[in-house]
Amino acid sequence: MLSPVGRALTSDRRCLSRSRRRAAIAAIGPLVVLAGILWALAQPERLLLLDPDAHGFWSLAVEPPLLVLVAGVFFQGFIASGLLRDLERSELG
Amino acid sequence: MFATGFLVLAACLLAQAIVGDEVWNLSAWRRYFFPGFGFVMGLAMWGVAVLSGGSTIHLLAHCTWAQVMMLAGGAHLGLARGKLQHRFWRLTMPLALGVSGLAFISHEENGWLHSRSALVHHICGWTLVVGALFPLGAAFRPRSRFFRLGFAATFVVLAITLFALRDSGPVLGNISSTGRGDERR
Numbered sequence: 001m002l003s004p005v006g007r008a009l010t011s012d013r014r015c016l017s018r019s020r021r022r023a024a025i026a027a028i029g030p031l032v033v034l035a036g037i038l039w040a041l042a043q044p045e046r047l048l049l050l051d052p053d054a055h056g057f058w059s060l061a062v063e064p065p066l067l068v069l070v071a072g073v074f075f076q077g078f079i080a081s082g083l084l085r086d087l088e089r090s091e092l093g
Numbered sequence: 094m095f096a097t098g099f100l101v102l103a104a105c106l107l108a109q110a111i112v113g114d115e116v117w118n119l120s121a122w123r124r125y126f127f128p129g130f131g132f133v134m135g136l137a138m139w140g141v142a143v144l145s146g147g148s149t150i151h152l153l154a155h156c157t158w159a160q161v162m163m164l165a166g167g168a169h170l171g172l173a174r175g176k177l178q179h180r181f182w183r184l185t186m187p188l189a190l191g192v193s194g195l196a197f198i199s200h201e202e203n204g205w206l207h208s209r210s211a212l213v214h215h216i217c218g219w220t221l222v223v224g225a226l227f228p229l230g231a232a233f234r235p236r237s238r239f240f241r242l243g244f245a246a247t248f249v250v251l252a253i254t255l256f257a258l259r260d261s262g263p264v265l266g267n268i269s270s271t272g273r274g275d276e277r278r
Contacts, residue, residue: 024111028104064256067097075104079123086119087112 018091025083029076036069096255102130103248110241124173131189132166135159147200154196165189183232187225190247194221213258220250 040047048060105126109117118124142155168185171177197218203211224247231240 021111025108028108032100032104062094064096067094068100068256071097071100071104075101075108079105079108082120083108083112083116083123087116090116090119 018087022084022087025080025087029072029080032072032075033069034072036065036067036072039068040065096252096258098130098134099248099252099255102127103245103252106245106248107242110238110245114235118173125170128166128169128173130166131162132170135162135164135166138162150202151200154200158193158196161185161189161192180232180235183228183235187227187229187232190221190225190228194218194223194225197221209258213254216254217251220247220254223247224250 043065044050046064047066049063049066105123109127136159138155138159142152142159145151145155165185165188168177168182172182195218197214201211201214201218205212205215224244227240227243227247231237231244234240
C-alpha cells in the first residue's frame with residue numbers, strides 16, 4: 001500500500017514521463033526541419049535552385065536540404081499529429 | 094530520394110521507440126508502414142539489380158539484397174498482421190541488415206578513401222553490419238528501448254551518409270569527390 005505522499009509522487013512521475021514523451025514526439029519534426037534550414041544556410045551551393053540555368057531537371061528537382069525540410073514537414077503533418085492524438089487517447093483511456 | 098525515405102523511416106522508428114508498440118499500433122497504416130516499406134524497397138531493388146550496368150558481383154549483391162529485404166518485409170508484415178507468431182521471424186530483420194551491409198561492402202572494390210562513392214559505400218556497409226546487432230537484440234528483448242533507439246539511429250546515419258553522396262565538394266577536406274585515378278584522366 002502506498003501512502004498519499006507516495007501516491008502523489010508516483011502520479012507526478014507518470015505525468016512527467018507522459019509530458020516528456022509528448023514533447024519528444026512533437027520535437028522530432030521541427031528538429032528535422034531546423035536541420036534542413038541550417039544545412040541550407042551552411043551549404044547554399046547545394047541549393048541548385050539558386051542557379052537554375054547551370055543544372056538539369058533532376059538536379060533541380062532533388063535538392064537535399066529542401067528534401068530534409070520536406071521530410072520534417074511530412075513527419076509532423078502526417079505522423080506526429082495522429083500519434084500525439086493516439087498517445088493522449090491511450091493515456092486518458 | 095532514398096536518403097529522404099530513410100530519414101522519414103528513422104523519425105518513425107524513433108517515435109515508435111518513444112511511444113511504445115501499444116500506441117504506435119493503434120493506427121493500422123502505422124503498423125504496416127515499416128514492413129511494407131521494407132517489402133517495396135526489396136521489390137525496387139530488383140529493378141536496380143537489372144538496370145544498373147555493372148559486374149557479376151554487382152548483380153549478385155543486388156539480387157541477394159532484394160531477396161533478404163523482401164523476406165524481412167514480408168515476415169514483419171505477417172507479424173504485424175498476427176499471421177506469424179514465432180519470435181524467430183524477427184531474426185529476418187538483422188539478417189536483412191547484415192546481408193545488405195555485406196552487399197554494400199562486397200560490391201565496392203575500391204578502398205575507403207578512393208572517392209566519395211567508395212567512402213559512402215564503406216560507411217553504409219559497416220553501419221548496416223553493426224546496425225544489424227540492434228534488431229538482433231530487439232528480437233530477444235523486444236521492450237528494450239536501447240535496441241530500438243539504436244535501430245532508429247542506424248537509419249539516421251544511413252540517411253546522412255546517403256545525403257552526402259550527392260555533394261560535389263571535397264570529402265573530409267582532402268579526398269576529392271571523384272576517384273583518384275579518374276582525376277588524372
